[in-house]
Amino acid sequence: MNKDELLRSMNEAIVAGNKAAAAALGAEAVRSGADLLEVIEKGYVPGLQRVGELWEQGEYFLPELISSAEAMKAAMAVLKPELDRKNIEARRGGKVVIGTVEGDIHDIGKNLVASMLQAGGFEVYDLGADVKLERFIEKAEAVGAGIICLSALLTTTMTNQKRLIGLLHEKGLRDKYKVLVGGAPASHKWADEIGADGYAENAVAAVKLVRTMTGGD
Amino acid sequence: MTLPLLDLVKTRTVLLDGAMGTELMARGLPQGTAPEAWNVERPGVVKEIHGEYFASGADVVSTNSFGGNALKLAGHGFGGRTYELNLAAARLAREIAPAGRYVAGSMGPTGKFLKPQGEFTEEDFAAAYAEQARGLTDGGADVLLVETQYDLREALAAVRGVRSVSSLPVFVTMTFNSVPRGYFTLMGDSVARSAAELEKEGVGAVGANCTLNSEQMVGCVRTLRASTALPIIAQANAGQPVIGQDGRVGYSQGLEDYVRFVPEIVRAGAGLVGGCCGTNPAFIRAMAQIFKKERS
Numbered sequence: 241m242n243k244d245e246l247l248r249s250m251n252e253a254i255v256a257g258n259k260a261a262a263a264a265l266g267a268e269a270v271r272s273g274a275d276l277l278e279v280i281e282k283g284y285v286p287g288l289q290r291v292g293e294l295w296e297q298g299e300y301f302l303p304e305l306i307s308s309a310e311a312m313k314a315a316m317a318v319l320k321p322e323l324d325r326k327n328i329e330a331r332r333g334g335k336v337v338i339g340t341v342e343g344d345i346h347d348i349g350k351n352l353v354a355s356m357l358q359a360g361g362f363e364v365y366d367l368g369a370d371v372k373l374e375r376f377i378e379k380a381e382a383v384g385a386g387i388i389c390l391s392a393l394l395t396t397t398m399t400n401q402k403r404l405i406g407l408l409h410e411k412g413l414r415d416k417y418k419v420l421v422g423g424a425p426a427s428h429k430w431a432d433e434i435g436a437d438g439y440a441e442n443a444v445a446a447v448k449l450v451r452t453m454t455g456g457d
Numbered sequence: 458m459t460l461p462l463l464d465l466v467k468t469r470t471v472l473l474d475g476a477m478g479t480e481l482m483a484r485g486l487p488q489g490t491a492p493e494a495w496n497v498e499r500p501g502v503v504k505e506i507h508g509e510y511f512a513s514g515a516d517v518v519s520t521n522s523f524g525g526n527a528l529k530l531a532g533h534g535f536g537g538r539t540y541e542l543n544l545a546a547a548r549l550a551r552e553i554a555p556a557g558r559y560v561a562g563s564m565g566p567t568g569k570f571l572k573p574q575g576e577f578t579e580e581d582f583a584a585a586y587a588e589q590a591r592g593l594t595d596g597g598a599d600v601l602l603v604e605t606q607y608d609l610r611e612a613l614a615a616v617r618g619v620r621s622v623s624s625l626p627v628f629v630t631m632t633f634n635s636v637p638r639g640y641f642t643l644m645g646d647s648v649a650r651s652a653a654e655l656e657k658e659g660v661g662a663v664g665a666n667c668t669l670n671s672e673q674m675v676g677c678v679r680t681l682r683a684s685t686a687l688p689i690i691a692q693a694n695a696g697q698p699v700i701g702q703d704g705r706v707g708y709s710q711g712l713e714d715y716v717r718f719v720p721e722i723v724r725a726g727a728g729l730v731g732g733c734c735g736t737n738p739a740f741i742r743a744m745a746q747i748f749k750k751e752r753s
Contacts, residue, residue: 297638298638298641299638301642301645347568370489394478395706395734398698427699429699430698430700433699433700
């Protein structure tokens with residue numbers, strides 16, 4: 241397989257959500273001594289972008305997004321040890337702390353966002369659901385994250401997104417973090433009203449938003 | 458004798474109720490508490506809410522058991538109390554229901570995923586819903602309403618679970634999002650496919666609830682009408698949540714704007730109409746007046 245074929249196959253493996261193929265192509269890239277950063281940026285990542293487009297067009301839904309994110313992770317699991325061995329730093333998207341706020345046990349959307357962010361190259365610290373607000377801050381402080389993502393599915397728990405921002409102010413840490421909110425009841429207007437740094441309607445938009453926030457493309 | 462609900466819907470538009478969770482919160486349900494716990498701990502409050510919806514003109518109220526399947530309750534440590542909490546839910550609604558009105562046993566989603574996205578099988582889901590259906594049936598529900606379903610496979614598993622323990626009619630509402638190609642669930646199930654599969658499974662009525670506001674619901678009901686001959690249920694949200702001057706959460710679509718589209722929802726083909734998130738007894742009262750006017 242020449243390089244163009246390899247890159248195209250990688251793209252296709254991600255779009256098809258084919259985990260086994262994505263991993264096998266990664267292994268082939270390692271074996272053939274290909275430029276691994278190029279393989280990621282020109283092979284896999286465009287596939288992930290295409291998946292995002294298909295989602296926005298209403299062609300892809302949650303199952304396809306999850307399969308593609310899994311395929312991406314499988315490819316990275318093959319490439320990562322090789323990159324580490326060669327001391328090559330893959331383009332890092334930055335560190336993100338994410339979770340569903342306290343009082344709220346809904347985690348479908350949050351899991352999807354976490355998965356897509358991870359597939360998109362971010363270092364994701366997923367605290368789970370019903371997370372005490374202090375824990376978001378403690379974790380972000382501990383790992384040196386720049387972004388805190390808060391999910392809430394209920395109108396009664398979405399106010400905790402606002403409370404977290406208040407808590408950051410109290411601790412004098414507000415400027416240290418970008419706080420992004422999501423979940424069924426949230427909206428751009430809501431994010432503005434509570435003084436959050438951004439809102440994303442879905443997992444694809446969330447990855448774009450986090451990328452913008454961290455100064456990426 | 459009361460006409461079976463499926464016969465009533467052949468004669469006129471049936472009015473369902475509105476939101477339950479927010480009504481409970483307004484009466485002090487603490488954040489993070491399973492609302493179903495109040496069926497036993499604060500039965501008077503639950504009854505009062507049902508009573509308000511009946512007084513507003515609702516033909517049918519939905520029991521306080523939306524999160525009452527065994528899997529969801531297990532998340533609150535109440536998995537072992539599924540039968541008890543659902544039995545109480547149906548009893549409370551039954552006790553306050555005036556003669557000639559109906560009780561729908563509310564059955565919301567598990568919040569989990571089936572394989573391969575999740576770790577559960579259809580059998581797991583069917584069992585979780587069956588245990589709930591047993592309680593609701595024994596408590597005196599007239600129909601079972603499997604609602605807010607975002608995965609057709611889960612909805613079908615729920616119907617099968619219900620069927621294994623109960624002979625009550627089963628209604629199903631799916632939650633559709635408006636995407637560029639039309640109305641689809643989170644998992645990508647179209648309106649047409651959902652209606653066809655559910656009809657094949659023998660449900661008594663199908664419909665849409667949540668997420669869509671009342672204006673968007675009109676188009677969704679039209680699509681449903683084109684897909685099935687079954688009675689259609691429509692329960693729209695009152696728009697998007699917004700934070701008010703007082704710091705409280707409200708909904709973007711006010712009562713007047715919401716009910717403006719209700720006659721269109723009926724004309725589009727819905728036979729059972731009620732509210733979802735952001736609605737309250739005042740919305741139902743306004744809808745009751747519209748239906749009354751249209752009948753006279």
